[in-house]
Amino acid sequence: MAQKLKGENLQGYENRKIRWGFSLGLNTSWYQLEHSRNYVEQLGEDASTGIAVNPMQGIGFNVNxxxxxxxxxxxxxxxxPGVGYHSREVEYKGNVRGEGDETVVQAINSFAAEVPLLVKYEANRRKNTQMYFIAGVKPSLVVGGQKKNDPEVLQVATSDFSVEFGVGLDMFYPFFKFAPELRFSRGITxxxxxxxxxYNNSIQNLTSNTITLYLNFE
Known part of the structure; x- marks a missing residue:
């Protein structure tokens, strides 16, 4: 921020009953997966024909x-409430398409409507700064981007439910409050x-993980 924090800005702002604002975010997302029994049995029969399945991170953004x-x-x-774009990848290595050793990456890119509901604990304000902790839940619904009903693509549900927690710093400027915030989201669906x-037989359980840097303006 170009403006310097001189004196005490926005006096009493932290005590207002209702406040409004918006946020921009940059996220990195990945899947946490559990291999299926089919995957384990395949490796047990002949490791040379097995397939290694590993999650990979992707970059996305949020507007809220x-x-x-x-x-x-x-x-x-x-x-x-807002919209999040998430890019997650799963890497398959081995005899994936019956053509010997190869690597195939399945990218799951999606736009989701998200409605985080959070409780924020604010520490005492120190002049123009105030630390806080935040936690809550986030239901989300994919509204575009995913390929459905195509067995050659990893099939992922369109709705998710996550628990979230993070930390941030409120900084009071003469005309607005700015707060960088780092938040972790753990899907439980x-x-x-x-x-x-x-691409689907090797996986039994798939959950989401996301780390987001939010820039909040109120």
């Missing part, structure tokens, strides 16, 4: 609206959709 309501001097509840193909 912020509505905040103060519950007490230390706690606020935040509703942060099994996203794997069964399909009869090498």
């Amino acid at each position: 609206f912020i509505a905040t309501y103060r519950l007490s001097p230390d706690f606020v509840v935040r509703l942060q 099994n996203l794997h959709q069964p399909a009869n193909s090498v």
